[in-house]
Amino acid sequence: AQTVTQSQPEMSVQEAETVTLSCTYDTSESNYYLFWYKQPPSRQMILVIRQEAYKQQNATENRFSVNFQKAAKSFSLKISDSQLGDTAMYFCAFMKPLIQGAQKLVFGQGTRLTINP
Amino acid sequence: KAGVTQTPRYLIKTRGQQVTLSCSPISGHRSVSWYQQTPGQGLQFLFEYFSETQRNKGNFPGRFSGRQFSNSRSEMNVSTLELGDSALYLCASSLVAGSQETQYFGPGTRLLVL
Numbered sequence: 209a210q211t212v213t214q215s216q217p218e219m220s221v222q223e224a225e226t227v228t229l230s231c232t233y234d235t236s237e238s239n240y241y242l243f244w245y246k247q248p249p250s251r252q253m254i255l256v257i258r259q260e261a262y263k264q265q266n267a268t269e270n271r272f273s274v275n276f277q278k279a280a281k282s283f284s285l286k287i288s289d290s291q292l293g294d295t296a297m298y299f300c301a302f303m304k305p306l307i308q309g310a311q312k313l314v315f316g317q318g319t320r321l322t323i324n325p
Numbered sequence: 326k327a328g329v330t331q332t333p334r335y336l337i338k339t340r341g342q343q344v345t346l347s348c349s350p351i352s353g354h355r356s357v358s359w360y361q362q363t364p365g366q367g368l369q370f371l372f373e374y375f376s377e378t379q380r381n382k383g384n385f386p387g388r389f390s391g392r393q394f395s396n397s398r399s400e401m402n403v404s405t406l407e408l409g410d411s412a413l414y415l416c417a418s419s420l421v422a423g424s425q426e427t428q429y430f431g432p433g434t435r436l437l438v439l
Contacts, residue, residue: 241426241427243427245430250432251413251432251433251435252430252431252432252433253415253417253430253433254430255427255428255429255430258427299368303426303428305426311356311358311373311375311380311381311419311421311426311428312358312370312373312381312383313358313360313368313370313417313428314370315367315368316367317367318367
């Protein structure tokens with residue numbers, strides 16, 4: 209069974225700083241998908257970024273980028289120029305490809321990120 | 326395009342009662358998944374439906390059930406509620422076409438069991 213571990217329960221940085229959230233996972237699969245979701249106090253789960261394991265290039269979405277190290281099974285999220293609106297719970301998640309079964313996300317325990325003014 | 330909608334948003338029930346939660350996916354999305362979120366257990370997969378068929382089920386008792394209709398809308402039902410069923414229930418939909426595996430979440434239904 210796949211597992212996802214987020215070793216930082218809480219992080220706090222100043223506005224405009226860069227912050228990196230860590231995520232490691234365990235799987236025997238060679239192809240899979242990795243995601244970062246953000247859950248602000250409103251509780252709405254919002255997709256931040258997605259990475260397909262067979263793609264070597266790290267995904268980026270504006271101020272958000274990932275460092276995907278497949279051999280190390282590591283998938284960290286970097287937030288540049290952090291903003292107050294980035295304050296949220298961040299979840300790392302793993303999914304096997306559709307051809308291997310139904311869609312099911314396996315989540316880490318989350319990292320609570322606070323951006324201070 | 327409208328996002329995933331869930332009704333009701335908040336619900337208070339007492340032990341022993343049953344509850345039905347509803348989820349309408351993004352238009353065109355055919356897969357609907359349900360997750361339970363609690364402070365102690367985090368986010369846990371309940372089940373996933375595609376074309377009215379349950380394809381996968383998480384490790385939850387039989388009191389938790391669901392179904393999907395021909396228009397892809399889904400409902401989940403919890404019978405004989407227990408205090409531990411208090412949680413945020415999240416629904417997610419995905420297109421399921423080629424490599425489009427991304428799940429998009431609704432705002433959730435917060436259930437409180439007294």
